[in-house]
Amino acid sequence: MRRCMLICGLFLATALGGVAVRGDEATESAELAKLVLNSKRLVFLGDSITAAGPYVGNFDAWLVAQKRDQIPVVINAGLPSETVSGLSEEGHAGGQFPRPDLDERLDRVLKVTQPDLVIACYGMNCGIYEPLDAGRFERYQKGIKNLKSKVEAAGAKIIFVTPPFYDDLRSPRKFLYNGVLDRYSEWLLERKKEGWRVVDLHNPMSREVAKRREADKTFTFQPDGVHPNEAGYWFVSAQLIRALADDQSAAAETPQKMLEAKKVPPEILGLVMERAAVRRDAYLGAAGHKRPGVAKGLPIEEAEKKAAELTARIQKALK
Numbered sequence: 001m002r003r004c005m006l007i008c009g010l011f012l013a014t015a016l017g018g019v020a021v022r023g024d025e026a027t028e029s030a031e032l033a034k035l036v037l038n039s040k041r042l043v044f045l046g047d048s049i050t051a052a053g054p055y056v057g058n059f060d061a062w063l064v065a066q067k068r069d070q071i072p073v074v075i076n077a078g079l080p081s082e083t084v085s086g087l088s089e090e091g092h093a094g095g096q097f098p099r100p101d102l103d104e105r106l107d108r109v110l111k112v113t114q115p116d117l118v119i120a121c122y123g124m125n126c127g128i129y130e131p132l133d134a135g136r137f138e139r140y141q142k143g144i145k146n147l148k149s150k151v152e153a154a155g156a157k158i159i160f161v162t163p164p165f166y167d168d169l170r171s172p173r174k175f176l177y178n179g180v181l182d183r184y185s186e187w188l189l190e191r192k193k194e195g196w197r198v199v200d201l202h203n204p205m206s207r208e209v210a211k212r213r214e215a216d217k218t219f220t221f222q223p224d225g226v227h228p229n230e231a232g233y234w235f236v237s238a239q240l241i242r243a244l245a246d247d248q249s250a251a252a253e254t255p256q257k258m259l260e261a262k263k264v265p266p267e268i269l270g271l272v273m274e275r276a277a278v279r280r281d282a283y284l285g286a287a288g289h290k291r292p293g294v295a296k297g298l299p300i301e302e303a304e305k306k307a308a309e310l311t312a313r314i315q316k317a318l319k
Helices: 003-015 023-037 052-065 100-111 135-152 177-194 202-215 232-243 255-261 266-286 301-318
Strands: 041-046 073-076 117-121 157-159 197-199
Touching: 003 266, 023 197, 023 266, 041 100, 041 255, 052 073, 052 255, 052 266, 073 266, 100 135, 135 177, 135 202, 135 232, 157 255, 177 197, 177 202, 197 232, 255 266, 266 301
Parallel strands: 041 073, 041 117, 117 157, 157 197
Antiparallel strands: none
8 A cells, every 4th residue: 555655656746747756755745735636625724924825826826737627726715914822912013903813713714615625824923923932832732723623623624834934134033033933833743743734834944045045145035024025925835836746846936937837828827816816805704804904805606706707717828
């Protein structure tokens, strides 16, 4: 059985145009790729880094580039400022509102989106930009476990993504906040021993920034320390793609070059991004939340009609 899974992993990597890896890593990548590609409704959960849209849209474009008869319906349900810890620093947003807690809306999100697979990336806000603290760390762990339990109780599977890198050089504090995220990521990766599905973003992103700064000390993926620029968002997307055994696509310099290599018109990226934004706003509005300043979007029925029109344009461009 194990030998079969390894062979399948190598075959899948080749089919996706990637560079095959071996051993347990190949098996894990093959399993994740199968899970993602065979899902029907894929929901992304996260904070503002997810809600902004670029890395989700880039990943959706990669799915489109596979040119399969069926690919998942991708729904971005990320919410700015959100945590799984339920914590919020004093005076957040100038005292206008506390950070939203995912648990407040999670049941409603799962009900309206009806996923069979969830990809979740939390942690950046969960330490509330304070030094590592046992109580805060425990709240993060409890929130992550609660998220997993509720997703699975709804009949779906979940893939966790470790928190992104925090750029202490661009947004310095009296301590290294990226060190806090090191520990959060380490704990999440340790859950793989229990059979959890976890994709590591934090460590590759930390290493990449350190490598780039050997040549350019001012290099950053996150000008404000938190939110990625265009290159940073592509790096996030690429780690997800690499986790699915497509190293070739992940190695592309930009999502446009990735699409070109797949012989897909780069123009579809804009259409995919537009479709993702339409769905995000609609499903966020339908599920409801306590975060002010977020567009409500169209009713789901109208949004899906517009998404279908965009899908038709995407399919036409692929021919």
